[in-house]
Every structure is written in C-alpha cells, then in structure tokens.
Amino acid sequence: MAFHITQGNPIPQVLQPGANASFAIEVYVDGNPVGPGEIIQVKLPDGLVFPPTGEIRYMNLDSGINRPLPIESRDPDGRLVRFKAEAIGNKPEGFYSVNVQALPNAAPGDRTVTDGLTIGATAAKLSFRVGAAQPVEQRVYGIVGADGAVVVGSGFTVKLTPNSTSTSIFTITFAKPFTTAPVVVATATQASPSVSVTIGGVTPNTVTICTASPVGTWKPLPFHFIAMGPAQP
Structure with a gap:
C-alpha cells in the first residue's frame, strides 16, 4: 500500500505579505481503500503560518460536501499542523482546503518545503511564492x-x-x-x-x-x- 499526496493548483500558491489564502491537498492510495483516520501533516515554509483561527475543510463538490475538520495539533509558531484524513480511495475523491497566511514581514520570493505534505511514509513538496507588497x-x-x-x-x-x-x-x-x-x-x-x-x-x-x-x-x-x-x- 502506497499513499499519494499532492498540492493542488496553483503551484506555487502566491500570497502578498499579510494576506490569507487557502491551498488544496489531494490524496489517494494504491491497493485497497483506507478508512478515515490517517494523519496528514502540513509543514509550511518560513514566513507562512496556519492562522490560529484557520480552518481545514474536506470538500467534494460533486457530492455537495464542504465540512470543517478538527485540528489534531498545531505547533506554537503555526508552521506545522496535523489533521485526520477522510476515507482514502484509489483516486482523488474531493480535496482538503487548508488556510495559510503570509506574515506581514515576509520577504518576497519562492519558498518550497520538500516534505511539506506527509501521510504515512509518503512525503511531497509544498510550494509558495510571496509577492511584493502591493501599494x-x-x-x-x-x-x-x-x-x-x-x-x-x-x-x-x-x-x-x-x-x-x-x-x-x-x-x-x-x-x-x-x-x-x-x-x-x-x-x-x-x-x-x-x-x-x-x-x-x-x-x-x-x-x-x-x-x-x-x-x-x-x-x-x-x-x-x-x-x-x-x-x-
């Protein structure tokens, strides 16, 4: 059994300093489907955080599903957050929407974390770009x-x-x-x-x-x- 986890488009996710946005995560598994409860870990790069009041939602637009998920843990600096996945099938069924915020003093530039997304033994990169502050x-x-x-x-x-x-x-x-x-x-x-x-x-x-x-x-x-x-x- 092998998990597949990826960041959804756009890649990289672009934010202005101080701005809030959401990015998507898609997950599926080779072999037999897996029931709910697998832990997904999100590690954000320097200058970006999961806000204290942020949300993680599971969304399946074809089925009319859009619900918030409990946060299992959030590190004090907001860069590491964990939550439990829904049931995982052999192809992406819906996606997870995760809030992210660029710090007001975040310097412009690209940021990539090679193990930004983790489920089980599978890791995938997470990419963001902080743009210059707009007038x-x-x-x-x-x-x-x-x-x-x-x-x-x-x-x-x-x-x-x-x-x-x-x-x-x-x-x-x-x-x-x-x-x-x-x-x-x-x-x-x-x-x-x-x-x-x-x-x-x-x-x-x-x-x-x-x-x-x-x-x-x-x-x-x-x-x-x-x-x-x-x-x-």
Whole structure:
C-alpha cells in the first residue's frame, strides 16, 4: 500500500505579505481503500503560518460536501499542523482546503518545503511564492493657514516661502511619500471668484501650492487641499 499526496493548483500558491489564502491537498492510495483516520501533516515554509483561527475543510463538490475538520495539533509558531484524513480511495475523491497566511514581514520570493505534505511514509513538496507588497491608496488632506501653519490635518508639514517677486509658495512635504506623484486638489478658504490657488508642482514627496489675492496679486492665503495616490502599505 502506497499513499499519494499532492498540492493542488496553483503551484506555487502566491500570497502578498499579510494576506490569507487557502491551498488544496489531494490524496489517494494504491491497493485497497483506507478508512478515515490517517494523519496528514502540513509543514509550511518560513514566513507562512496556519492562522490560529484557520480552518481545514474536506470538500467534494460533486457530492455537495464542504465540512470543517478538527485540528489534531498545531505547533506554537503555526508552521506545522496535523489533521485526520477522510476515507482514502484509489483516486482523488474531493480535496482538503487548508488556510495559510503570509506574515506581514515576509520577504518576497519562492519558498518550497520538500516534505511539506506527509501521510504515512509518503512525503511531497509544498510550494509558495510571496509577492511584493502591493501599494495601497493614501490620502493626505488638511487646511493650511495664510502663515503656513497646519490648521487641520496630519501626515504633512508646510513651509511658506515668498520669493523676490512676492509670489507666495507653500511647500507641503508628505510624512510618508507616495510611490508616484499623487493627484492634488486645492481650494482657497475665501469666498471670492477671483482668488487664485495654483498647483505649482507635484512629486511623490512634496507639492507646491501658490495663492493670489482677489485683486490678482500673489499673496499668502489660507486653503484646503487633498492629495491622493498609491503608497507602500
């Protein structure tokens, strides 16, 4: 009697740092079918764990079966977990779905454990890939006073720099840079159709904003702004 155990597609299973997913395990046996109770051991590579609240489920979609299975044991670090198999036939009948989580600080790269899956004397490899962390949307917004003070908001600093032609330039520096230049919108707090607020330039780290008075002269004025774009999580 020889067991066969394999990881289901996709191989490798791809996760982002901090993400949760499930991977499939298929099992069958040569010779006579085996009743339920054989122990399946899952050994995860460094940087991945079976979550404390994770589930292992037996699923046979053709038969409408989708049920959780008891966890026989889980090592404290979450990398080793064991459970009892259902009855095992001469071909894969259904599959096991096992939760897995990539740690938030898991470095990108491929990870393979040669004996990641074990049943009886049979072992098989288990393969994962941790992808680079995907950017998330960042929003930085606030109200800036005519003197360059931050009236409302956080995550940025402001420097007011009048130049030789009396053009008032507010330079806003983001505490956490964007990955690319964000979209920036700014409006003056004064209710006048002739007040001017101009976006002078935008980088992932800073934005410059210039203001002008209702009579058309450059003058420091209070304004609202919001910057939106991708940033590292």
